[in-house]
Amino acid sequence: xxxxxxxxxxxxxxxxxxxxxxxxxxxxxxxxxxxxxxxxxxxxxxxxxxxxxxxxxxxxxxxxxxxxxxxxxxxxxxxxxxxxxxxxxxxxxxxxxxxxxxxxxxxxxxx
Amino acid sequence: xxxxxxxxxxxxxxxxxxxxxxxxxxxxxxxxxxxxxxxxxxxxxxxxxxxxxxxxxxxxxxxxxxxxxxxxxxxxxxxxxxxxxxxxxxxxxxxxxxxxxxxxxxxxxxxxxxxx
Numbered sequence: 001x002x003x004x005x006x007x008x009x010x011x012x013x014x015x016x017x018x019x020x021x022x023x024x025x026x027x028x029x030x031x032x033x034x035x036x037x038x039x040x041x042x043x044x045x046x047x048x049x050x051x052x053x054x055x056x057x058x059x060x061x062x063x064x065x066x067x068x069x070x071x072x073x074x075x076x077x078x079x080x081x082x083x084x085x086x087x088x089x090x091x092x093x094x095x096x097x098x099x100x101x102x103x104x105x106x107x108x109x110x111x
Numbered sequence: 112x113x114x115x116x117x118x119x120x121x122x123x124x125x126x127x128x129x130x131x132x133x134x135x136x137x138x139x140x141x142x143x144x145x146x147x148x149x150x151x152x153x154x155x156x157x158x159x160x161x162x163x164x165x166x167x168x169x170x171x172x173x174x175x176x177x178x179x180x181x182x183x184x185x186x187x188x189x190x191x192x193x194x195x196x197x198x199x200x201x202x203x204x205x206x207x208x209x210x211x212x213x214x215x216x217x218x219x220x221x222x223x224x225x226x227x
Contacts, residue, residue, distance in 0.1 A: 032214040043202055043218040044154070051214075088153065092214055097206070098144060098167055099216060103153040 003027065004091050006102035014110050019076040021105050023089030026070070033065055033072045034090040034099065037083075044088055048074065079109040113138040115205050115219035116185075123225045130190040130197070132222045136205030143186040144204045144216055145171075145178060154202065160186055193226045200224075 005024045013019045021035075032051055036044035048063040050056045050072065056063045062075040072091075076083055086106050090099040116135040124130050136143050142161055146154040156170040160180035171178065175193075180186040190197055200223050204216035 034215070036218075043221050046215060046217060049215050090154075096167060097142070097214060098156040098159055098170070099146075099154075099204075100156065101146075101154040 002102075003093070003100045004089055004102040006087075006089050006105045008103060009106040010108045011105055012108045012110055013079050015079060015081060017079050017109075019079045019083065019107055019109070021074040021076075021087050021089075021107065022071060023073065023091075023102055024071045025089075025091045025100075027091070027093050028067075028070060029094030030070075030091045031094060032092040033063070035061075035063060035072075035074045036088040036090060037085045038088055038104065039085045047087075076107075079107075081109045081111045083107060084109050115140075115203060115217055117203050117219035117222050119222060120220060121223050121225070123227060124193050125227055126194055127192050130193050130224055132188040132190075132201050132203075132224070133185040134188070134203030134205075134219060135185040136203075137217055140205035140207050140217075142206045142208070143180050144206070145186075145188050146202045146204065148200045148202060148221075150199075157188070190224075193224075195226045198224055198226045 035048045038044045050063040050065045060077045064073045086104040088104045089102040144159050145157040148154045158171045158178045159167040175191045177189045200221045202221045203219045206216045
């Protein structure tokens, strides 16, 4: 089992719809969770981070964390074509500060 | 621009040469992380450094790879005797003080290493 798993996609949604991206992790003691966006050929850009169970909203983005079920999700409301990118989930295992990344989900927002 | 700086952005080396990648953290950050991204793959952690200290090098190959973050100057990732399999994008990230409520890492633009 991979430490951090994401569906590779592509996930296609129409413009204006809600895009839902999911990530599961294997280490129950993981403490911090991050979502990055990466455009092709570019570096990862931090979108959201969440440390506590529940929802965290920032503009069109909502991160949801459920530690009991070991998943974290990212919702993008009112999706725009400019949101088309690969979304990377990252987790910090217990006792460390390094990130373990999933392989990313490619999102396509269709105009 | 107070973001994470990396240079060079592109580096071409022949097999057997040495590659040196540099990273200057974001202003106010003293913690540096190096990651490698192979084509169509996710980012893999290599090493975590503070000034003059290697904190975690669990992701770094034992041979040919080394990293440092001196008291003055940028962090350097050094790859000796490069092989074609070292061709990848190498990203540096920095953070302020992990473990004190902040864990966020901010990434530099990366160095794309091509070994011919």
